Amino acid sequence: MSSTRDGTNREEEGSRHQSHKSGMVVSRKAVMMALLLFLILVAVVLGIVGAVIEGLLYLLVIGVVVFVCALAYTALRFRRGGSRHD
Template identity: 55%
Template sequence: MVLFLLLLIVAIALGIVGVVVKGLFYLLVIGVVVFLVSLVLSGIRMGRRRGTRYPR
């Protein structure tokens, strides 16, 4: 969860800098890629957790 939040904060910061500073559009693209990677990683982790619960 900490990794997801850290990647999310980095993606938001890169996106804001990429939009505000003229000529740094590539930072916006990197921010979007980092955001998508964090979503994929959190989806994989949530998918694994479903199968590990045992009924009592």
């Protein structure tokens, strides 16, 4: 078991990052942020389509639900604080 300069194990270091074919290392936090932004974008698009097109009001409701879920997830992540390592 080898350690990095900051004292963490290499196995832990690997579990926090995803490696791509291009050699780029993307942190789990960045992936979760991208997913969150994508969900908010989907919610906005569904809300606009549901509000504009007659008969598709249910899309507006789905958009609002997705948006509220994304906000709740964000609030829980920020509430925990930055002390947790992903």
